[in-house]
Amino acid sequence: MGDILQLVLKRLGLGLVTLLVVSILIFFAVELLPGDIAEAVLGQGATPETVAALRDKLGLDQPAILRYLQWLGGALTGDFGVSLVSGVSVGDAIGERFVNTLFLATYAAVIAVPISIILGVIVALLRNTLFDRVANVATLTSISSPEFFLGYILILYLAVKTQYFPAIASISPDMTFGELLHRTFLPALTLVLVVTAHMMRMTRAAIINLLASPYIEMARLKGVPPWKIIVKHALPNAWAPIINVVALNLAYLITGVVLVEVVFVYPGIGQLLVDAVAKRDFPIVQACCLIFAATFILLNLAADVGAILTNPRLRHPK
Amino acid sequence: MVPKKDVLLEIKDLRIEGYSDEKWVEIVHGVDLTLHKGEVLGLIGESGAGKSTIGLASMGFARDGCRISGGSIEFDGMELTTTPESALRALRGSRIAYVAQSAAASFNPSHKIIDQHTEAPIQYRIQKRVEAQEDAMQLYERLRLPNPDEIGFRYPHQVSGGQLQRAMTAMAMACRPDLIIFDEPTTALDVTTQIEVLAAIRDIVDQFNTAAIYITHDLAVVAQMADTIKVLLKGEEVEEAPTAQMLDSPKEDYTKSLWAVRSFKRPQKQRPTGADAIPIISVQGIDAAYGQTKVLDDVSFDVYPGMTVAVVGESGSGKSTTARCITGLLPPTKGQILFNGEALPPRYQDRSKEQLRQAQMIYQMADTALNPKIRICDIIGRPAQFYSGLHGTALKSRVDELLDLIELDPAKFYNRYPPELSGGQKQRVGIARALAADPKFIICDEVTSALDQLVAEGILKLLDRLQQEFNLAYMFITHDLATVRSIADEVVVMQRGKVVEQGPKDEMFTPPHHPYTDLLLSSVPEMDPNWLTTLLDERGTDAIGEAANV
Numbered sequence: 098m099g100d101i102l103q104l105v106l107k108r109l110g111l112g113l114v115t116l117l118v119v120s121i122l123i124f125f126a127v128e129l130l131p132g133d134i135a136e137a138v139l140g141q142g143a144t145p146e147t148v149a150a151l152r153d154k155l156g157l158d159q160p161a162i163l164r165y166l167q168w169l170g171g172a173l174t175g176d177f178g179v180s181l182v183s184g185v186s187v188g189d190a191i192g193e194r195f196v197n198t199l200f201l202a203t204y205a206a207v208i209a210v211p212i213s214i215i216l217g218v219i220v221a222l223l224r225n226t227l228f229d230r231v232a233n234v235a236t237l238t239s240i241s242s243p244e245f246f247l248g249y250i251l252i253l254y255l256a257v258k259t260q261y262f263p264a265i266a267s268i269s270p271d272m273t274f275g276e277l278l279h280r281t282f283l284p285a286l287t288l289v290l291v292v293t294a295h296m297m298r299m300t301r302a303a304i305i306n307l308l309a310s311p312y313i314e315m316a317r318l319k320g321v322p323p324w325k326i327i328v329k330h331a332l333p334n335a336w337a338p339i340i341n342v343v344a345l346n347l348a349y350l351i352t353g354v355v356l357v358e359v360v361f362v363y364p365g366i367g368q369l370l371v372d373a374v375a376k377r378d379f380p381i382v383q384a385c386c387l388i389f390a391a392t393f394i395l396l397n398l399a400a401d402v403g404a405i406l407t408n409p410r411l412r413h414p415k
Numbered sequence: 416m417v418p419k420k421d422v423l424l425e426i427k428d429l430r431i432e433g434y435s436d437e438k439w440v441e442i443v444h445g446v447d448l449t450l451h452k453g454e455v456l457g458l459i460g461e462s463g464a465g466k467s468t469i470g471l472a473s474m475g476f477a478r479d480g481c482r483i484s485g486g487s488i489e490f491d492g493m494e495l496t497t498t499p500e501s502a503l504r505a506l507r508g509s510r511i512a513y514v515a516q517s518a519a520a521s522f523n524p525s526h527k528i529i530d531q532h533t534e535a536p537i538q539y540r541i542q543k544r545v546e547a548q549e550d551a552m553q554l555y556e557r558l559r560l561p562n563p564d565e566i567g568f569r570y571p572h573q574v575s576g577g578q579l580q581r582a583m584t585a586m587a588m589a590c591r592p593d594l595i596i597f598d599e600p601t602t603a604l605d606v607t608t609q610i611e612v613l614a615a616i617r618d619i620v621d622q623f624n625t626a627a628i629y630i631t632h633d634l635a636v637v638a639q640m641a642d643t644i645k646v647l648l649k650g651e652e653v654e655e656a657p658t659a660q661m662l663d664s665p666k667e668d669y670t671k672s673l674w675a676v677r678s679f680k681r682p683q684k685q686r687p688t689g690a691d692a693i694p695i696i697s698v699q700g701i702d703a704a705y706g707q708t709k710v711l712d713d714v715s716f717d718v719y720p721g722m723t724v725a726v727v728g729e730s731g732s733g734k735s736t737t738a739r740c741i742t743g744l745l746p747p748t749k750g751q752i753l754f755n756g757e758a759l760p761p762r763y764q765d766r767s768k769e770q771l772r773q774a775q776m777i778y779q780m781a782d783t784a785l786n787p788k789i790r791i792c793d794i795i796g797r798p799a800q801f802y803s804g805l806h807g808t809a810l811k812s813r814v815d816e817l818l819d820l821i822e823l824d825p826a827k828f829y830n831r832y833p834p835e836l837s838g839g840q841k842q843r844v845g846i847a848r849a850l851a852a853d854p855k856f857i858i859c860d861e862v863t864s865a866l867d868q869l870v871a872e873g874i875l876k877l878l879d880r881l882q883q884e885f886n887l888a889y890m891f892i893t894h895d896l897a898t899v900r901s902i903a904d905e906v907v908v909m910q911r912g913k914v915v916e917q918g919p920k921d922e923m924f925t926p927p928h929h930p931y932t933d934l935l936l937s938s939v940p941e942m943d944p945n946w947l948t949t950l951l952d953e954r955g956t957d958a959i960g961e962a963a964n965v
Contacts, residue, residue, distance in 0.1 A: 312522060315521040320509060410524065413569075
């Protein structure tokens with residue numbers, strides 16, 4: 098187990114380096130946006146004096162590298178600066194939004210991951226039957242449709258025509274948990290529809306890939322029933338690719354929700370990012386991008402560790 | 416005459432079809448087979464003879480892409496071809512069991528050995544888990560596995576190949592079946608390990624009076640195991656006879672050719688003498704390690720131009736690692752390698768094109784060593800282009816010339832892809848690829864191990880001819896001592912990363928030997944049906960147990 102801890106620490110270290118590189122990319126990408134930041138922030142009401150004052154306040158006359166180092170220094174101590182538009186600290190502006198996004202992502206993941214894996218196992222067992230084809234077509238259709246389109250369809254049928262669920266997922270802190278789940282069901286369902294196909298198809302492919310193995314033939318020749326062959330003999334050896342796809346989809350649930358949040362007017366980090374980009378609120382943009390990058394790095398790390406933990410050769414060394 | 420009631424399995428006019436090129440093709444053409452209770456039948460033939468297919472069919476099983484298309488399979492009064500799948504499943508594991516060729520691949524890596532052993536007895540409600548585990552331990556003890564109380568609780572990768580193969584035989588015995596199909600159970604093992612497994616299988620089949628179908632391509636092995644031998648060729652029976660009779664007086668020409676296959680032997684060459692005679696490759700005291708594990712310890716030997724040095728030893732003895740050091744894939748931690756008297760840089764990255772060109776390699780598995788998506792002409796043409804800078808028509812005529820050398824018709828093979836070729840043809844392409852660089856030294860890593868005996872003999876003859884024509888030096892890595900006998904000039908015996916003995920072939924095959932060489936030589940099965948019994952008597956059971964723990 099010591100080896101795994103060492104590996105995790107090593108990968109975490111590498112992850113931090115990646116994050117540093119990403120922070121450089123983000124900072125200078127924002128720098129590259131056309132136009133003067135101060136003018137963009139102040140908008141049409143800008144006078145030369147106010148523009149000059151803001152430039153001075155933001156230190157825009159200093160070289161970019163110096164400003165990057167200042168920003169990085171602040172970020173390392175947890176201070177991501179102040180929102181240019183609202184004036185509140187970036188930490189405060191993002192904090193609650195990020196919690197909301199995490200809530201929605203968890204909600205969708207808790208539904209989608211078990212469903213996709215169980216469906217994957219079932220279609221592997223019933224491969225090349227009608228059920229397999231229908232499941233494949235259905236999930237492929239849902240993944241191929243743009244998510245805003247899926248969202249509007251769900252709103253049309255589950256909110257407008259039947260009124261089972263609210264069309265707008267506005268939430269407030271004083272809601273009970275049950276209410277919260279009810280309010281956010283449609284965006285969560287949209288996300289489930291988007292991510293299920295990948296995970297289900299990978300589960301199916303990973304299992305079917307193993308069915309030609311000698312140990313599966315051995316199990317068949319021992320008289321093991323088909324469902325047990327899939328669940329007991331194939332699935333335990335198929336976890337590594339499945340875990341990787343699950344991790345990628347979980348990352349998508351956090352970083353790719355912009356459209357879904359906009360459609361359902363859900364106060365998450367995606368919407369915040371879109372607003373911030375439009376208003377040139379670059380401290381917020383930078384912080385959001387860093388969070389997204391960190392999410393990807395952490396989930397990929399988790400997938401690697403998960404893949405190792407499911408490999409008996411690594412779990413039980415000689 | 417054995418009375419009819421003792422018949423356990425009766426196959427009549429069995430026909431099996433395989434699906435290829437979008438149509439069903441018959442691969443087994445009407446084979447009959449009768450097996451009595453407690454009898455062991457040896458099925459023998461080259462690959463493609465349908466041995467495994469027939470073996471599986473006697474369990475009512477056809478691999479994916481195959482189907483039983485005709486004939487009858489009657490097992491203990493039950494017609495398997497018309498029995499529904501669920502009833503067949505109930506037979507498998509309980510009354511008919513299967514032992515596969517590679518135990519390492521056929522045990523599920525995710526479960527402990529004993530859990531896989533007890534799966535069938537628990538499923539058939541023959542035993543409760545605890546009983547089944549106790550029974551497993553007793554079987555492990557009978558099969559002379561070390562630590563029988565503990566070994567089952569390990570995962571397959573924590574146990575050696577020979578031990579796994581015995582554990583698989585124990586697993587087949589779990590429900591005390593009436594019939595066991597042994598599908599090449601020792602083919603993947605070293606000769607020394609093979610003996611233990613053969614002895615264990617024979618013991619346990621005798622003890623429980625189990626009938627068995629023993630599938631192999633190795634005549635000497637089947638001679639030890641079977642009461643009756645059936646020879647197959649391309650899905651048809653050639654002949655069947657009791658073992659002794661079959662060995663003494665085979666009737667059919669094909670059987671006779673199988674019996675005579677190890678006849679190829681070329682004269683042994685002597686090392687050149689004199690001051691100007693320097694070895695083409697001189698390995699001088701190299702050590703090598705994978706990470707912290709030391710795998711080579713002070714290995715030294717010389718290979719002279721035009722000569723063949725066979726490096727023999729069990730798997731894990733460091734034969735292939737030595738080859739990796741010579742090619743520069745694995746830099747040695749100590750010692751050096753001289754080429755024509757000049758030291759080679761340890762890493763291949765630091766070697767010149769000329770140095771790389773001189774030493775080429777031919778691999779064991781031609782299947783995986785050739786890229787299936789690249790045409791033969793490009794596989795062979797690439798090194799010719801890279802090392803000799805040939806282009807256009809010069810390149811084409813060089814490839815044609817190489818194809819001629821390996822006895823493949825350029826007009827037919829130039830534009831084909833590896834998957835369209837037979838195993839022997841692929842290995843020939845592997846040889847041509849090595850030759851294309853115009854080397855002086857070729858490492859042949861188990862080049863005939865994956866091939867049938869007749870095909871392997873053809874490859875050996877080809878290698879010999881090429882050696883004479885181009886004065887090539889070979890380092891011939893093998894665990895097959897029969898191959899060594901036919902082509903080697905000198906022999907290097909390796910064990911656990913060390914050279915235990917080396918010298919000219921004649922000396923190595925005449926006593927006295929190093930004890931390990933002796934063990935290797937005496938472990939090679941002979942055609943005499945009493946060979947195994949005699950050997951076991953000579954060695955005593957202790958010796959076997961000792962070898963088992965190596």
